[in-house]
Amino acid sequence: MSDYDLTDLLADWPLEPGRINARKIIGADKKPKLQVRIDLGVLQMEYDGRPDGQRPKGYQSLLALHSHSKQQYTAGSHASTGFILSSDECRELREEAMQYYHRYIALFPLEDFPNVIRDTNHILDIFELCRACGPNDEDQRALDPFRNAAVTMNSRAEAEMAIQAGLTHEAMAALNRGLEELHIIYQETDRQSSYEHSHEVLLLRGMREMLVPKLPASQRAELQERIQAAIERENYELAAILRDELRQMKD
Secondary structure (H helix, E strand, O other), X not given: OOOOOOHHHHHHOOOOOOOOEXXXXXXXXXXXXXXXXXXXXXXXXXXXXXXXXXXXXXXXXXXXXXXXXXXXXXXXXXXXXXXXXXXXXXXXXXXXXXXHHXXXXXXXXXXXXXXXXXXXXXXXXXXXXXXXXXXXXXXXXXXXXXXXXXXXXXXXXXXXXXXXOOOHHHHHHHHHHHHHHHHHHHHHOOXXXXXXXXXXXXXXXXXXXXXXXXXXXXXHHHHHHHHHHHHHOOOHHHHHHHHHHHHHHHO
């Protein structure tokens, strides 16, 4: 077989439709790699740093490069605003975000939840940077369609880590945080009517319902206190989420 022919590799790793086929390997450079079996071959990514292994101008990522540039601008100008990315820089950041998106999707079924959190946070940080420093509305909003998914997977990964550690209350808190962030996103994008029936919200609520029976009865009083504190802070979205949780506990 030619050194470049993947026929034997693909035959030894058959595609399984309906699931993400991912595995962690050690590469020829002795560093871990992530491989994903796709219908037309195998996708391979670096496990750490940028998935494509590039180091833009010596930085670990474009996000790190532009974040440093922003910090330098702020320190030099003594102004918290005024740093603007170009449209090409925003496009390159979006392309980087898509690499991290493909990697965290593959990491989740491997139950590597810390690195799912790492990659979803990277995408959300790119979103915030483009939102604050993009040159126009298109560049500022181009990543909006991926924000819901990143928030949801970040929340799920935190909850799964807590569940593995037997920390049910912390898992609940992670899911509630995700629901609250999604509610804010739907408000900002004027889609409040779609919030209750969105796939992401139903998924996080489903996980939360599975956890409710595992909570001790003493949690009820704590939930009531948190509801009251949320109301006093006028955080009515969080109060509604906590009331829903309390109602499920009573049921």
